[in-house]
Amino acid sequence: MEEFLSTHARIRAAANTQIEDFLQLTLDFANQLTGEPILVHSRMTELAGGQTRALLIADATLICDTPIVLLDEVENAGIHRTRAMQLLRQHRKIFIFVTHDPRIALLSDYRIVMRSGTITQVLRTDEAERQVAARVSGLDDLLSGLRERLRQGERVTPRELEGWA
Numbered sequence: 186m187e188e189f190l191s192t193h194a195r196i197r198a199a200a201n202t203q204i205e206d207f208l209q210l211t212l213d214f215a216n217q218l219t220g221e222p223i224l225v226h227s228r229m230t231e232l233a234g235g236q237t238r239a240l241l242i243a244d245a246t247l248i249c250d251t252p253i254v255l256l257d258e259v260e261n262a263g264i265h266r267t268r269a270m271q272l273l274r275q276h277r278k279i280f281i282f283v284t285h286d287p288r289i290a291l292l293s294d295y296r297i298v299m300r301s302g303t304i305t306q307v308l309r310t311d312e313a314e315r316q317v318a319a320r321v322s323g324l325d326d327l328l329s330g331l332r333e334r335l336r337q338g339e340r341v342t343p344r345e346l347e348g349w350a
Contacts, residue, residue: 186223186225186226186227186228186229186232186240187208187225187226187227189229190207190208190211190212190240190244190248191204191208193244193248193249194207194208194211194248197248197249197250207247207248208225210247211240211243211244211247211248212225212240212243214242214243214246214247214272215236215239215240215242215243215244216239217265217268217272218238218239218242218243218264218265218268218269218272219233219235219236219238219239219263219264219265220235220263220265220333221233221235221236223236223239223240233263234263235263235264236263238259238263238264239263239264242254242256242259242264242269242273246272246273246276246278247276251278252277252278252279253278253279253280253281254278254279254280254281255281255283256280256281256282256283257282257283258283258284258285259282259284259286259289260284260285260286260288260289266286266288266289266292266325267288267292267322270289270292270293281297287321288318288321288322288325291310291314291315291317291318291321292310292318292322293310294309294310295307295308295309295310296308296310323349324349327345327346327349331345
């Protein structure tokens with residue numbers, strides 16, 4: 186992982202002193218996206234899918250100088266989606282998400298609707314949808330919390346779903 190990022194940073198860095206900065210910033214960014222921390226000396230082949238995806242998103246955001254980044258189905262990669270949206274908004278790039286996730290769609294400024302490979306609509310997220318996004322985010326947080334508790338081997342009760350069902 187360190188070799189991958191260092192090689193990429195060397196290509197983009199104006200000075201060798203920037204390489205370490207790029208490496209640390211990218212690693213810090215990636216670790217905010219994934220539940221399992223990525224260690225600097227980890228090998229790329231040792232990383233879980235979500236860790237790899239987080240690292241590649243961080244690399245594309247911080248090291249690459251491309252103005253447009255295409256992100257495909259981040260919801261299936263173990264990425265903290267809301268945190269990703271918050272972090273990505275801080276950068277002057279256009280992020281295009283391919284998604285079926287209502288949380289990501291409603292947190293976006295625009296949605297491009299496609300059918301049969303053709304753009305059929307371009308929708309701007311309005312205030313009413315932003316209110317729906319808040320409710321969807323609450324539901325999603327509830328499900329994410331349940332997933333994490335089950336992953337940790339904890340038990341859950343019907344009471345935890347009160348008010349949502």
